[in-house]
Amino acid sequence: MSSGSPSRADRLPSTSSTDSGPTDPSLREVADVARELGVDPAVGLDDTEAARRLAADGPNELRSKPPVPLWRKVLDQFRDPLVALLLVAMGISVTVWWVEGADGVPVDALVIVAVVVLNAALGLVQESKAENAVAALRSMTEATSTVLREGRRVTVRSAELVRGDVLVLAEGDAVGADARLVSATALRVQEASLTGESEAVLKDARVLPAAAPLGDRFDMVYKGTAVAQGVGRAVVVATGMATQMGAIARLLDATEEEATPLQREISRVSKVLGLTVIGIAVVVMVLAAIVNDVSSAADLVTVLLLGVSLAVAAVPEGLPAILSVVLAVGVQAMARRKAVVKKLHSAETLGSASVIASDKTGTLTKNEMTIQRVATASGEVALTGVGYRPDGEVRAGPDIDRGGPLEDERLLREVVMVLGGGSLANDAQLVEADGEWTVQGDPTEAAFLVAAHKLAGTVDRVAEFERRGEVPFTSERKLMSALVDPPGEGAWALVTKGAPDVLLARCSAVQVGEEIVPLDDERRATALDAVERLSDRAYRTLGVAYRRVAEGFGTDRLEEHESDLVHLGVVGIIDPPRPEVTAAVAEARRAGIRVVMITGDHPVTATRIATDLGIVERGARAVTGTELDRLDGPGLRAAARTVSVYARVAPQNKLQIVDALQADGHVVAMTGDGVNDAPALKTADIGVAMGVTGTEVTKESATMILGDDNFATIVAAVRQGRVIFDNIKKFLRYLLSSNMGEVCTVLFGVLFAGVVGLEGASGGGAVVVPLLATQILWINLVTDSGPALAMGVDPETDDVMARPPRGMHERIIDARMWTGVLSIGLVMGIATLLTIDIFLPGGLVEGSDSLAVARTAGFTTLVLAQLFNVFNSRSETTSAFHRMFVNRWLWGAVGLGLLLQVAVVQVPFLQVAFGTASLDLAHWGVAVAMASSVLWFDEIRKLLWRARHRGEVA
Incomplete structure (x- = not known):
């Protein structure tokens, strides 16, 4: 074990660990185990005793986390620092409203409350949807087990199994x-x-001679595994959390979950905004008091109200709710693509992934063993079609991958005999239901049945054979044989399949067309060359042979007759890659994401699949779990930087790989399906569980669950995660720059009141400000929430997969964004104040309108400038006119904002409430022209940036 990651990896119940204590049932005779448990293995427990043990030990279930109460879920929604900042702003606002005499309704405070409540509701609804989606992925029927009770076979719920059950x-x-x-x-x-371990393990009731790793305890079976072949009986020695699966489940409590990058960034932004807001409010109030020579209580209240209003304006009240909506919409989009994200903030994390570490079987491949090659004495053929659907044909020729149909009668007969023989020495079944093909039994054996369907008449012919006896496969013999009776031939046949080298050693002849010829040294070498050729191409090889025996041949000690066989040929079997994965891997690499394959398969097979999928270049090598165990911390990190294929790994090696990648600064998405993968999935930045083949423990610990177990779904979710992040940046850019425009307007309006003609404009010596507090709050209502929300669901503007992943320490609001926010805010402030100056007497431009009209014109200019800024904010570098009409919600929000502004300016009762005056067409024309300066300024800025950074991606 690496010395670099003992804190995590050493917690795993490694498959190489041993239980050598005297109570280990694998080291005891079954009679002793049964006696200690008080059960006769031939009879089983009686119902009364089983019920007593169930009551004493509890149900045979893994302990799950207690459900989070509703009050706790609600409270969690208010733990966001930005929500706390809003609540403080609300408190200040209510205090000022009360000090002023509690006249009317505290609109700003009510708006903040509504936003906070909406945000909490959205979070609760989405978490509930995710929980329901996860539950829907579970089996619709309860697991059951067959046991002996009082000598009778009965079926019981697996949750009701007890120690001593047979x-x-x-x-x-x-x-x-x-x-x-x-x-x-x-x-x-x-x-x-x-x-x-991907291979099924042969079991034996003999006592284990010495303590052995978990995977080598041949006399034990474990909860959560499945019988692939054969029959047996076993005495239950552990249930629930006392099982091996339960031991791993307990580890999950010790594995800490970290905050997502987005949560950390929003927390940081909230703190920065909090300090900024306090600073702005204090500075503006002090300047207003100095410039206006505040002396009366009324003036003091006005200045205080202005400062609080500006503070509320500077805080993007809608941010928490908009953030939740954007994440929820993105999560729903992922769910439609079969990727169920359990927590809202995790959706964006997926877009930050820089490494996807994926299982091979079932995720990168179809998990459907397929025969693609058959080599016989007369040549080699290719079989088209992949998976269990029996569609395809047999091809031959110099280039068999592109060859034509097999027409050589001699070679065709040999291929038919190989596939037919493999189908006879076979215990699997191929089943069709509603157009879907599945297998029962060993997938490798099923591959023969599928291949036989591709040769017309072969399956029908095989079905006529009657089995008279068999010799099961064992890991020691590496062979399986079946004694079959071909109808009407007057003789039986012993058909054998197994490891090619073992099988060839038992052969004395070879089938060549219809003839049987001696297997001389030359033909034996040719057969071995075919095996080596297929193995070098990462095929798993199996040989098929037979011998004829007399009708009525005795079935006793059949394995003694597995000699003098006639060699038929060798098949090459592979678990084919999913056809869509190659494009998905290419898309991931284009996005700067490394794809790492982790599998328990042979290194040659792993490297072949990884090469075919484009994960590694030809000639790359895989690193095995044994090699990983010999590396120290620095060695692990060095390997993680360059190695993209890991083979023959134990589940605990996954945790080593995750640790090493994270230590190197990567955001890691890790896939898994087995219970022993759960700690690694929980430690990864994004744990991805298989929804079809994954265990419940794995799904519980994962961040995301794949409904189709498909790697391409992960890449699609990464794209959606990046779109979510882009949209978050869009509405943050919009909210902050728009709010900065309000701050600049008030700050410079107070500071340069004399320059723009505001000083003394009221004629009464009262404090004069460019915008009223109610107008600032109106701007937030009209321009913040609607457009920002629509921007949060904006379709992809830039090609999000054409840039590298966001770095772990990269700020969501970086220096470039802050520059844009400040510059746009400054332009908004200048445009607004110039509009006021144009219509007011005095100042830089001589006007003739009243303060109410001039202020309304400036107020309208600021609102329109923020609506123009909507289109600016869709990208930092791409023109606002690019794909300008793809988001109908954005245009709807802008149109609604414009209508509301017209209403607040022209409707009499709203004029009273917000201190506005009617504007004529000339005023509106000036306001629109001045507001549009924001759009033209940003277009010029983007054009200059693109000219300096040609070839770069935003």
């Missing part, structure tokens, strides 16, 4: 609890969910 196991069953085998006949169990 499990009756058969092909296709899920193992309901940890159990010591009593008997086993050709029993093979898929333990990938627990150990990460």
